[in-house]
Amino acid sequence: MGNVGETWKSIEGGIAAPQGFYAVGVRAGIKYENKYDVALLFSQVQAQAAGVYTRNLVKAHPLYLTQRHLHNGLAQAVVINSGNANACVGEFGDQAALAMAQVVAMFTAVPVEDVLVASTGVIGVEMPLDRVLNGIRAASAELLGAMVKGIRGQEETADDGAHRAALAIMTTDTIVKERAYELPCSRGGVIKLGGMAKGSGMIHPNMGTMLGFLTTDAKLPAAELQRILREAVDESFNMVTIDGDTSTNDMVLFLANGVSGVTLSEEDLANFEKLVKTMCVQLAQDIARDGEGASKFMEVTVSGAKTKDDARKIAKSICGSSLVKTALFGEDANWGRIFTAAGYAGAEFDPGRVDISLGDLSVAQAGKGIAFSEEKAKEILGFKDVQISLNLHMGEEDATAWGCDLTHEYVTINGSYRT
Amino acid sequence: MGNVGETWKSIEGGIAAPQGFYAVGVRAGIKYENKYDVALLFSQVQAQAAGVYTRNLVKAHPLYLTQRHLHNGLAQAVVINSGNANACVGEFGDQAALAMAQVVAMFTAVPVEDVLVASTGVIGVEMPLDRVLNGIRAASAELLGAMVKGIRGQEETADDGAHRAALAIMTTDTIVKERAYELPCSRGGVIKLGGMAKGSGMIHPNMGTMLGFLTTDAKLPAAELQRILREAVDESFNMVTIDGDTSTNDMVLFLANGVSGVTLSEEDLANFEKLVKTMCVQLAQDIARDGEGASKFMEVTVSGAKTKDDARKIAKSICGSSLVKTALFGEDANWGRIFTAAGYAGAEFDPGRVDISLGDLSVAQAGKGIAFSEEKAKEILGFKDVQISLNLHMGEEDATAWGCDLTHEYVTINGSYRT
Numbered sequence: 001m002g003n004v005g006e007t008w009k010s011i012e013g014g015i016a017a018p019q020g021f022y023a024v025g026v027r028a029g030i031k032y033e034n035k036y037d038v039a040l041l042f043s044q045v046q047a048q049a050a051g052v053y054t055r056n057l058v059k060a061h062p063l064y065l066t067q068r069h070l071h072n073g074l075a076q077a078v079v080i081n082s083g084n085a086n087a088c089v090g091e092f093g094d095q096a097a098l099a100m101a102q103v104v105a106m107f108t109a110v111p112v113e114d115v116l117v118a119s120t121g122v123i124g125v126e127m128p129l130d131r132v133l134n135g136i137r138a139a140s141a142e143l144l145g146a147m148v149k150g151i152r153g154q155e156e157t158a159d160d161g162a163h164r165a166a167l168a169i170m171t172t173d174t175i176v177k178e179r180a181y182e183l184p185c186s187r188g189g190v191i192k193l194g195g196m197a198k199g200s201g202m203i204h205p206n207m208g209t210m211l212g213f214l215t216t217d218a219k220l221p222a223a224e225l226q227r228i229l230r231e232a233v234d235e236s237f238n239m240v241t242i243d244g245d246t247s248t249n250d251m252v253l254f255l256a257n258g259v260s261g262v263t264l265s266e267e268d269l270a271n272f273e274k275l276v277k278t279m280c281v282q283l284a285q286d287i288a289r290d291g292e293g294a295s296k297f298m299e300v301t302v303s304g305a306k307t308k309d310d311a312r313k314i315a316k317s318i319c320g321s322s323l324v325k326t327a328l329f330g331e332d333a334n335w336g337r338i339f340t341a342a343g344y345a346g347a348e349f350d351p352g353r354v355d356i357s358l359g360d361l362s363v364a365q366a367g368k369g370i371a372f373s374e375e376k377a378k379e380i381l382g383f384k385d386v387q388i389s390l391n392l393h394m395g396e397e398d399a400t401a402w403g404c405d406l407t408h409e410y411v412t413i414n415g416s417y418r419t
Numbered sequence: 420m421g422n423v424g425e426t427w428k429s430i431e432g433g434i435a436a437p438q439g440f441y442a443v444g445v446r447a448g449i450k451y452e453n454k455y456d457v458a459l460l461f462s463q464v465q466a467q468a469a470g471v472y473t474r475n476l477v478k479a480h481p482l483y484l485t486q487r488h489l490h491n492g493l494a495q496a497v498v499i500n501s502g503n504a505n506a507c508v509g510e511f512g513d514q515a516a517l518a519m520a521q522v523v524a525m526f527t528a529v530p531v532e533d534v535l536v537a538s539t540g541v542i543g544v545e546m547p548l549d550r551v552l553n554g555i556r557a558a559s560a561e562l563l564g565a566m567v568k569g570i571r572g573q574e575e576t577a578d579d580g581a582h583r584a585a586l587a588i589m590t591t592d593t594i595v596k597e598r599a600y601e602l603p604c605s606r607g608g609v610i611k612l613g614g615m616a617k618g619s620g621m622i623h624p625n626m627g628t629m630l631g632f633l634t635t636d637a638k639l640p641a642a643e644l645q646r647i648l649r650e651a652v653d654e655s656f657n658m659v660t661i662d663g664d665t666s667t668n669d670m671v672l673f674l675a676n677g678v679s680g681v682t683l684s685e686e687d688l689a690n691f692e693k694l695v696k697t698m699c700v701q702l703a704q705d706i707a708r709d710g711e712g713a714s715k716f717m718e719v720t721v722s723g724a725k726t727k728d729d730a731r732k733i734a735k736s737i738c739g740s741s742l743v744k745t746a747l748f749g750e751d752a753n754w755g756r757i758f759t760a761a762g763y764a765g766a767e768f769d770p771g772r773v774d775i776s777l778g779d780l781s782v783a784q785a786g787k788g789i790a791f792s793e794e795k796a797k798e799i800l801g802f803k804d805v806q807i808s809l810n811l812h813m814g815e816e817d818a819t820a821w822g823c824d825l826t827h828e829y830v831t832i833n834g835s836y837r838t
Contacts, residue, residue: 087755088770090785248755
């Protein structure tokens with residue numbers, strides 16, 4: 001996705017990089033000792049807001065609250081906890097999600113309807129609400145302190161707060177996923193974009209919760225923000241997290257507070273959309289790379305498809321195939337498994353036209369295996385990053401998906417997640 | 420599926436138990452030393468025949484031949500090899516499948532159109548045709564010898580031939596899957612049913628080839644046989660092998676040679692249909708139990724569904740969930756993963772009505788976790804066989820699916836399958 005001639009540049013500051021945003025992360029003792037587990041994100045002014053949510057029929061309690069509060073396209077704060085999903089616990093769960101929003105609303109003096117809530121962790125167990133709310137109180141107090149410092153021009157701790165927020169939303173994640181960019185605008189001024197995400201690429205990737213939070217100080221109406229987010233998510237997070245194979249808690253939220261004061265030209269808007277996609281793809285790749293117990297990262301590109309949907313289905317089917325994933329782990333050039341996973345993806349293509357490559361090594365042409373150097377294949381599969389490409393020769397559409405290998409460690413991690 | 424008042428009884432003889440059927444298995448050296456890898460099944464008269472096949476877009480070469488040869492609903496011989504799938508190798512593959520049928524046709528003096536072919540093993544590599552055909556010659560010769568003995572009343576080796584045939588279709592299977600039954604008929608006489616299967620329950624179960632072969636000496640027209648087979652497969656093999664998640668080589672064939680001479684009453688036919696389903700369920704369970712590296716077997720029953728299709732989707736989604744499978748391996752009562760897998764199954768239900776049990780221990784009611792004894796849960800999950808049940812409280816339909824846990828051994832086996 002890295003285009004030549006990009007006009008943006010990477011900056012520090014993560015989710016709090018855009019003007020007027022503040023973020024903190026605290027240790028509330030929800031699950032582990034000494035682990036950040038409550039994050040609070042706040043905009044100094046009411047922001048336009050957009051969200052996309054899991055398609056799983058079984059939805060966690062905070063999702064309902066967030067969807068309801070986002071109904072008017074406005075939000076000012078987001079509170080997130082890890083260690084407990086607040087899912088499938090009945091009436092208690094709705095009350096807990098509301099209590100989380102209420103504590104933030106009281107401390108920051110914003111309407112409770114402008115507070116959004118997200119959770120990730122174990123399902124079906126009531127959250128330790130006292131500890132969660134105490135954590136939110138501590139986070140709110142720290143946030144107010146940071147804002148006071150900000151107002152006084154002492155922002156040296158702001159980066160750290162955003163980083164701790166990114167730490168606080170992690171569960172089995174091993175790497176922090178945060179990014180920030182600034183984009184110079186055509187009529188002068190810059191707008192900034194920040195983001196953080198949580199998720200580990202799993203066998204069925206989307207079964208583990210995927211959370212994403214984006215902020216910008218650009219001025220954009222909620223409807224426009226929603227469109228930009230939807231399109232970016234479809235090409236990024238949804239290409240790691242398989243449709244219809246979703247967790248109870250997945251969501252991606254996007255807040256635009258307009259504090260930059262910059263008015264966007266059409267060209268600026270187009271660049272901004274590209275930048276949002278780029279950042280979402282980077283965060284999605286980070287999730288795939290951080291797969292539970294993963295030792296390798298795979299990027300699957302399907303070209304020559306009749307429709308975008310066909311290309312996506314096939315790319316995701318290959319990334320999600322346990323047999324492809326174990327072959328990748330074993331560095332075995334078993335391209336038949338790649339072809340088989342394409343065959344059951346539910347997409348339309350002629351098997352007799354398909355070309356398959358591992359890296360730059362062609363292993364099958366026109367649906368048929370060709371002689372290739374096992375040594376060269378072994379070398380390609382020996383890298384930490386492995387590219388798989390299929391050309392269907394059916395049309396002009398393409399798509400890329402990301403995944404990881406399936407290892408012994410995956411089994412170990414998931415065999416004892418809850419207990 | 421074991422019903423009280425069954426009229427049938429289990430007998431020896433496997434696939435060759437029904438009158439007029441012969442089976443042998445030989446070592447052709449296709450993949451391993453000292454492993455049976457070519458099976459030949461033969462009926463002394465032309466039989467009515469039915470088949471169901473993989474829905475994968477990518478189909479192995481023998482599938483096309485078998486579908487073509489079965490077009491008239493007649494067959495007399497089935498030849499099967501393991502060690503090479505004869506898939507995705509172009510023109511060579513079609514020629515190889517035809518050559519396999521031709522050798523059988525020549526030796527047994529039946530029309531080549533009455534010979535069906537199945538293969539299982541690695542995809543995309545040309546089969547060692549000389550060895551395969553030599554194996555088929557040896558199998559044909561032995562089969563003719565067995566027939567001569569049969570005609571002379573010296574059938575003592577027949578059982579052994581069927582058993583070797585069942586061994587010869589195995590790849591990563593660790594247990595032989597064969598069954599036989601006899602069913603007394605209402606107007607006197609008995610009909611027999613035999614079967615053998617191959618398959619290992621995988622993470623995405625149906626990605627590994629599933630083969631099934633059924634024989635009967637009952638007299639049934641091909642169309643009737645096809646209906647009975649279709650219905651039985653939908654409730655058995657397809658509940659281990661997930662729809663749309665199919666291998667290139669899957670097929671189940673059913674031959675009825677009428678040699679029993681018994682005319683079936685309506686009641687006999689109904690009993691026979693039940694028996695076919697029962698045997699297919701047993702073979703399907705054997706496949707689930709024999710999962711690659713599996714240490715546990717799971718049976719998931721979904722009741723109270725609005726439609727049969729909903730019940731099946733949910734049962735299979737749970738059995739296929741890697742997170743449920745790893746939790747089973749870790750003996751962790753993580754019912755949230757069960758509920759989540761139900762939620763993304765693509766079925767219609769109200770999450771707020773769902774009850775979930777592990778064995779006889781209720782863990783969630785009306786979509787909400789309830790207090791349960793972790794000790795009791797640990798005991799239930801400690802068994803080799805684990806029952807999971809969901810009641811959706813949406814309607815009257817139910818379905819059962821079978822699967823296994825996901826272990827370190829699975830990763831080891833599949834990390835180095837091809838090389």
